[in-house]
Amino acid sequence: MQETERLVQCSLFILFFSFFPINFLFAQVYPNQQVDSLLKLGIRNIIEQNYIKAEQNFIQLGKQYPELPFSNIYLAACKIAEAYDYAEQYESEYIESKLEKAKKTAGDLLDSDEDNLWYNYLYALAEGYSAYYDAINEKWFSALSTGINSISSFGNCLNLDNNFYEAYIAIGTYEYWISRKTEFLEWLPFYKDEIDIGIEKLRKAAELASYNSYLAIYSLIWIYIDQKDFKSAITLGEKAIKEFPKSRYFKRGLARAFEDIDPKKSVDLYYEILNSYPKERDTNHINEIVLKHLIAQQYAKVGMNENALELCNEILDIKNFTDFELSKLHNRLERVIKLKISLTQ
Numbered sequence: 157m158q159e160t161e162r163l164v165q166c167s168l169f170i171l172f173f174s175f176f177p178i179n180f181l182f183a184q185v186y187p188n189q190q191v192d193s194l195l196k197l198g199i200r201n202i203i204e205q206n207y208i209k210a211e212q213n214f215i216q217l218g219k220q221y222p223e224l225p226f227s228n229i230y231l232a233a234c235k236i237a238e239a240y241d242y243a244e245q246y247e248s249e250y251i252e253s254k255l256e257k258a259k260k261t262a263g264d265l266l267d268s269d270e271d272n273l274w275y276n277y278l279y280a281l282a283e284g285y286s287a288y289y290d291a292i293n294e295k296w297f298s299a300l301s302t303g304i305n306s307i308s309s310f311g312n313c314l315n316l317d318n319n320f321y322e323a324y325i326a327i328g329t330y331e332y333w334i335s336r337k338t339e340f341l342e343w344l345p346f347y348k349d350e351i352d353i354g355i356e357k358l359r360k361a362a363e364l365a366s367y368n369s370y371l372a373i374y375s376l377i378w379i380y381i382d383q384k385d386f387k388s389a390i391t392l393g394e395k396a397i398k399e400f401p402k403s404r405y406f407k408r409g410l411a412r413a414f415e416d417i418d419p420k421k422s423v424d425l426y427y428e429i430l431n432s433y434p435k436e437r438d439t440n441h442i443n444e445i446v447l448k449h450l451i452a453q454q455y456a457k458v459g460m461n462e463n464a465l466e467l468c469n470e471i472l473d474i475k476n477f478t479d480f481e482l483s484k485l486h487n488r489l490e491r492v493i494k495l496k497i498s499l500t501q
Contacts (some may be wrong), residue, residue: 186274191221198230203403207238225265225278228258233285236292241404242433245480251289258282273316277323280309303330321360327358329375336382351384355379377409389413404429411450419454426451442484445471447451447490461499468496 186192198213211234218227239246262278269275287303292295307330310323332354358372358379367461373392380389393410400406411425430447438444448467455464471492477485 159466163329188221191217191224191226194220195230198234202230202234202237202283203400203405205241205402205404207234210234220495223261225258225261225282228254228261229278229282229285232258232289236285236289242437242439244439246289246292248293255282255286255289259286272314273313273320276312276316277320280306280323281314282325317322324357324360325372325375328354328372330354331357332375332379363410374406374409377413381409381413386413386416390417402432404432405437415454415457419457423451423454426454435462440478440481441474442481444490445474445485445492449488449495452492456495456499465496465499468492468499472496 181307186195189412192448193219194213198210198217201207201213213232214227214230214234217224219229221227232251233256235247235251238244248357259279259282262282262286265272266279283302283306287299287306287381290302307327313320313323314327332351335351335354355376358376367458373396375387377392377396379394380386391411393406396406397403398412406423407429411422411429414422414425426447430444431453433443448471452464452467452471455461455467471489
């Protein structure tokens with residue numbers, strides 16, 4: 157149950173993360189060099205958790221090019237990524253406002269020229285973020301409807317340019333996870349297994365895209381974990397960390413991959429993540445508890461029960477949770493108690 161929960165959470169984030177068009181700036185360069193430059197800088201700042209700098213990049217982009225939806229899309233994306241990273245509540249009014257403006261602008265551009273590759277891409281991007289945000293707020297019907305629109309528009313991009321590998325990443329990720337999560341329907345005649353097709357698209361994007369290859373790698377890390385192919389996940393994770401050594405996004409995937417290969421290495425990575433959060437952003441205990449619980453489980457796995465017990469006690473000594481914290485931690489706190497009991501028997 158715990159592993160399923162983690163994979164579902166990661167698959168949602170992967171679908172969101174796959175909408176970052178990082179390498180289109182190289183493999184599929186936007187015609188305007190200044191737009192290209194600001195996008196490159198802002199998106200990289202998000203991946204490296206420099207959220208203030210990223211926001212400044214996208215605000216500047218909006219001031220210089222208000223006719224494009226890029227600014228509103230990525231201002232929303234920045235807030236979503238930041239809240240996800242710090243396990244904070246989402247600024248819903250701000251995010252929804254930015255995404256609605258972006259969808260309106262992208263839709264108007266697409267209406268003016270349905271065969272324009274970039275207009276299709278911008279529409280797919282805006283719809284994709286809206287679908288993800290609906291999903292994390294459990295608005296499942298809206299998320300499904302908007303997500304289908306997004307994937308369809310990414311498909312239109314490939315119809316216009318079959319080498320538009322950013323679309324490969326979004327579509328490949330979608331094909332894998334939608335097949336993976338509906339495997340229980342495989343006995344039905346209309347069921348379509350696209351797991352291998354999705355993986356192949358991601359592999360192709362990882363090979364043929366330069367900067368954006370790391371987004372394909374991010375998706376593949378968690379797919380390999382889901383497939384129990386931990387060695388492949390580690391190889392890909394280590395490659396990503398060389399490019400983004402401070403990125404908590406990639407470190408989480410790599411740490412999870414090491415759990416079944418080298419638990420002590422996994423512990424080191426989880427501690428790196430835990431210690432990387434700036435003290436001034438300790439607004440709640442969610443990341444602390446999640447990471448300490450993961451570390452305690454690895455200690456228990458290798459027989460370091462005293463270390464595991466110490467972490468369990470640190471977690472259970474935390475009091476005065478907010479309603480938001482309890483909504484995110486209730487089941488985990490129960491698992492911490494069960495782990496502590498098992499360690500003291």
